[in-house]
Amino acid sequence: MKCAALATVPLVLAGCTGPLSTLTPSGPIAQDIAWLWWALLAGAALLALMVFVLVALGFGRPREVAEGRWVFGMGVWFSLAVLTVTLAGALWVGERILPHGPALEVHAHARQWSWTFTHPGATGPTESEGVLHIPAGQPVDVLITSSDVIHSFWVPQLGGKMDAIPGRQNRLRIEASRPGTYEGLCAEFCGLEHASMRFEVIAHDPAAWPPLPTMEGSRP
Amino acid sequence: MRRVGGMVWLAWLIAGPTAWAAAFSVAYGLHGLGCELGWPALSLGPVSLQRVAIALPSLAAILLCLVLLARVSTALGPEAGIPRLGLWIGLVATLYTMAPVLVATSC
Numbered sequence: 073m074k075c076a077a078l079a080t081v082p083l084v085l086a087g088c089t090g091p092l093s094t095l096t097p098s099g100p101i102a103q104d105i106a107w108l109w110w111a112l113l114a115g116a117a118l119l120a121l122m123v124f125v126l127v128a129l130g131f132g133r134p135r136e137v138a139e140g141r142w143v144f145g146m147g148v149w150f151s152l153a154v155l156t157v158t159l160a161g162a163l164w165v166g167e168r169i170l171p172h173g174p175a176l177e178v179h180a181h182a183r184q185w186s187w188t189f190t191h192p193g194a195t196g197p198t199e200s201e202g203v204l205h206i207p208a209g210q211p212v213d214v215l216i217t218s219s220d221v222i223h224s225f226w227v228p229q230l231g232g233k234m235d236a237i238p239g240r241q242n243r244l245r246i247e248a249s250r251p252g253t254y255e256g257l258c259a260e261f262c263g264l265e266h267a268s269m270r271f272e273v274i275a276h277d278p279a280a281w282p283p284l285p286t287m288e289g290s291r292p
Numbered sequence: 293m294r295r296v297g298g299m300v301w302l303a304w305l306i307a308g309p310t311a312w313a314a315a316f317s318v319a320y321g322l323h324g325l326g327c328e329l330g331w332p333a334l335s336l337g338p339v340s341l342q343r344v345a346i347a348l349p350s351l352a353a354i355l356l357c358l359v360l361l362a363r364v365s366t367a368l369g370p371e372a373g374i375p376r377l378g379l380w381i382g383l384v385a386t387l388y389t390m391a392p393v394l395v396a397t398s399c
Contacts, residue, residue, distance in 0.1 A: 163396055170397055 091229065091255040098229040098254060099247040101169045101211075105232055108165045115158040122146055169232060171245040175211040178204060182216070182223035182236040182258065185265035193282050204273045207281040208251045216242045224260035227273050233259045248275035304368060304375035308357055308382020315353035315386055319346045319393070327399035342398045350390035357383040 088095050097103040126142070179190040189204040190197050198205075206212045216225045218236035226233035231246035248254065258269035276283055322345045326332065331342035361379045364372045 159392070163392055167397060 092257065094228045096229060098252065099231065099249050101231040101245060101247050102229050104165045104168050108161055111161045112158055115154045118154055119151060122150065169245065171211075171213050171243050173211075175213040175245060176207065177213045177215060178206060180204065180214050180216045180225050180236070182218040182225070182262075182269075184220050184263050185258070185269040187225075187256075187258075187269070187271045189271075191282070194284060198282075202271045204256070204271060205283050206246070206248065206273060206275050207278050208248045208275040209278055211245055211247045214244045214246060216244060221262050222260050223258045223262045223269070225256065226259035227254055227256040229254050230273060230275075235260060246273075248273070251275050251277045301368065301371055301375065304360070304364060304372075305378050307360055307375070308379035309385070310382070311353040311356050312382045312385040312389070315349040316389060318349040319390075322346055322349070323398065332398050340398075343394065346393045346398070347390060350386050350393070353386045354383060354390075357386070 090096070094102065094109060095106055097106045129137070176192070178192075181188045181190075187202055187204075189200045189202075191200070191205045192198070204214075214225060214234070216234050216236045217240070218238045220238065222238070223236040224233050225236055225244060227246060230248050231244060234242050234244035236242065252275055254273040254275065256271045256273055258266055260266075262269065323342075326342040326345050331345060332340045334341040336344050357379050361376065361383070364376050364379060368375060
C-alpha cells in the first residue's frame with residue numbers, strides 16, 4: 073500500500089511541468105503568477121500544519137493547554153497574518169500583470185471550437201487560424217472576443233487567463249521572454265469539442281518582427 | 293435586568309456578519325455597474341465616483357456595527373457577550389475586505 077502511494081507521487085508531480093503548466097513560466101507575467109502560486113501554497117501549508125499539530129495533540133494523553141494561545145494566538149492572529157500576507161501578495165501581483173502602459177495589440181476571436189488571431193503584419197493586419205504570432209521580449213495585449221458562447225483564452229506559460237464573452241472585448245496582457253512556440257487552450261467549458269480547442273503562440277525574434285504573410289496558417 | 297432570548301437575540305448575534313455580507317454584495321454589484329458605466333473616469337474631489345460607490349456600502353456597514361456595539365449592552369444585558377463578538381467580527385471583516393478597494397485598480 074505504502075509503495076503504491078509512493079509510486080503515484082511522480083505521476084502527480086508530472087503535472088507540475090510541461091507546456092501547459094503555470095509552474096514553468098516563460099515570461100515576466102507568468103513568472104509573477106507562478107510566484108503567487110508558490111506563496112499561496114506556502115500559506116496553505118502553514119495553516120494545514122497548524123491544524124495537523126492540533127489534531128496530533130488531540131491523540132496524545134490529556135494535558136493542560138493554553139487555550140488563549142491556540143484560539144487567539146494561532147487560530148485568529150496567525151491565520152489572519154497568513155491571509156493578510158497572501159492577500160497583499162495577490163494585490164501586488166494583480167497590479168503588476170494588468171495592462172498598464174503601451175503594448176502591441178493583437179486580436180483573438182473565439183468560436184465553437186476554434187480561434188482566429190489577427191496580428192500586425194509586414195503588409196497590414198494578418199489573420200491566422202489556431203496560431204497567434206507575437207514578438208518576444210515585449211508586452212502584448214490580446215483583445216479577446218467571442219461570437220457564440222463564453223470561452224477563455226489561456227497560455228499558461230505567458231500570462232493569466234481571460235474570458236471571451238459574446239458582445240464584449242476583454243484585454244489580457246501576455247509576454248514571452250524568448251522566441252519559441254507556446255501552447256494555449258480554451259479554459260472555459262464551451263461545448264462538446266471544448267477539450268480540442270487548442271492553439272499555439274509563436275513568439276518571434278524581435279529582429280524578425282513582423283513575420284512574413286506567407287507564414288504557414290496566416291493570410292493577409 | 294430583563295433577559296432577551298429567542299429570535300431577537302439571534303438577530304443581534306448575526307447582525308455584524310449580515311452587515312458585512314450585505315455591504316460586500318452591494319459593493320460587488322456596484323463595482324460591475326461602475327466599470328460598465330465609466331465611473332472610474334468621473335471624479336468626486338480627490339477620488340473617483342467608482343471608489344466612492346464601492347466604499348459607501350462598507351462605510352454604512354461599519355457605521356451600523358458601531359451603533360449596534362454602543363447599544364448591545366443596553367439591549368441584551370447579560371446576554372450581550374456573543375452578539376458583541378459578532379458585531380466586532382462584522383466590523384473587522386468589513387474593514388479587512390474594504391481596504392483593498394481603496395488601493396487596487398478597479399476595472
